[in-house]
Amino acid sequence: MYLNMCVCVLSRFLAVITMTDGDYDYLIKLLALGDSGVGKTTFLYRYTDSKFNPKFITTVGIDFREKRVVYTASNPNGTTTGKTFKVHLQLWDTAGQERFRSLTTAFFRDAMGFLLMFDLTSQQSFLNVRNWMSQLQANAYCENPDIVLVGNKADLADQREVQEKQAKELADKYGIPYFETSAATGAEVDKAVITLLDLVMKRMEQCVDKPPAEPANGNGAAKLGSAPPGEKKCAC
Ligand SMILES: Nc1nc2c(ncn2[C@@H]2O[C@H](COP(=O)(O)OP(=O)(O)OP(=O)(O)O)[C@@H](O)[C@H]2O)c(=O)[nH]1
Ligand SMILES: [Mg+2]
Numbered sequence: 192m193y194l195n196m197c198v199c200v201l202s203r204f205l206a207v208i209t210m211t212d213g214d215y216d217y218l219i220k221l222l223a224l225g226d227s228g229v230g231k232t233t234f235l236y237r238y239t240d241s242k243f244n245p246k247f248i249t250t251v252g253i254d255f256r257e258k259r260v261v262y263t264a265s266n267p268n269g270t271t272t273g274k275t276f277k278v279h280l281q282l283w284d285t286a287g288q289e290r291f292r293s294l295t296t297a298f299f300r301d302a303m304g305f306l307l308m309f310d311l312t313s314q315q316s317f318l319n320v321r322n323w324m325s326q327l328q329a330n331a332y333c334e335n336p337d338i339v340l341v342g343n344k345a346d347l348a349d350q351r352e353v354q355e356k357q358a359k360e361l362a363d364k365y366g367i368p369y370f371e372t373s374a375a376t377g378a379e380v381d382k383a384v385i386t387l388l389d390l391v392m393k394r395m396e397q398c399v400d401k402p403p404a405e406p407a408n409g410n411g412a413a414k415l416g417s418a419p420p421g422e423k424k425c426a427c
Contacts, residue, residue, distance in 0.1 A: 215259065216276040219391055220283060220301060221384070224323055225308035226316040227287030230343040233374040234308065235282050238384055243375050250286040252294050257281050260385075262392055278388065292326075299330035304337040304391040306383065309358075311342045311371065312350040320361065337390040338367045341383050346373040 223231040232250050237243060239256045257280060264274040283302060285295035299305075307323055309316040320340070328334050340362045342353060355371060362369035368390075370383040 214277065215279040217262075217278045217392075217395075218281065219278055219303055219388060220281045221304045221306060221387060221391070222283040222285060222298060222302035223306040223308060224285050224295070224299075224327070225287055225341075226310070226313070226319050226323075229287065229308045229310040229313070229316050230374050231287065231306075231308055232284050234306070234341070234343055234372065234380060235284050237374040237377055237380050239282065241377065243377075245375075249288060250284055252286055252291050253298055254284045255281055256284065260388070262388060264392070264396070265389075276392075278392075280384075280388070282384075296326055296330045299327060300332055302331070302336075303395075304387045305331070305339070306341050306387060307338050307367075308341045308343055309353070311344050311353050311358075312347050314352040317342075317353045317358065317361075324365065337387060337394060338365070339383055339387040339390070340365070340367055340369045342369070342371045343374060345371040345378060346375045 223235060225231055227249060228247065232248070232254070233244055235256050239258045260278050260280060262276045262278045264272045264276070266272055283298055285291075285298060305327060307320060307327070309320050311317075324338075327336060327338065340358065342355075342358050344350075358371075359369050368386050370379045370386070372379040372383055374380060
């Protein structure tokens, strides 16, 4: 099974290499995570292809989709800077099933932003958001990565188990944006992804604008920050 999975991902990866013409300014890697069945694959399919797949075919290990977007840079006050960038989005789709956990968390390190998803019709998937958050803090590029919390299946209003207020409070506690989406209708799907892209781009712009680290003693060695060794600071 693992061999099949590797061949599948590899062939998709090679397809990306041949399909991409290199005509973009940024390659941004985002990753979707959350319990099995919350709708990660369906959400990404809706975002890239504007279609809904009602069938549940659980993801084996990891997969990805891609999309080109034009990103318009904005000032801190929300007004546009007039600068636009061509962005190639790589959207990594992880398996929610426990048996793939060590494989999927290994992919967290390479992602620049995260769509942390739960199912609005499943209280358990919402409770598990805290566990996914710990996994992220332990395995992402830093302890405070860019994340958007997504409550999916908003169209199933009569089956809802998680209230908007509850989810919003959790997102506020983590200091991250929250969206209620529907992969079935497409509601808020684009907005959730674009908000995450905006956070990632803003972090990158901050890094570009930051002056280079001063030499510590004139011998060219970079000055070390106050972080203890091994701590994953969100440095540029
Ligand atoms: N009604 C409704 N159904 C949805 C929505 N999103 C996903 N589904 C359905 O939920 C089921 C599971 O969706 P998947 O996208 O396969 O779930 P997943 O999170 O990728 O699951 P794993 O790959 O096992 O981690 C499928 O039958 C989807 O059609 C939604 O917004 N509304
Ligand atoms: Mg899936």
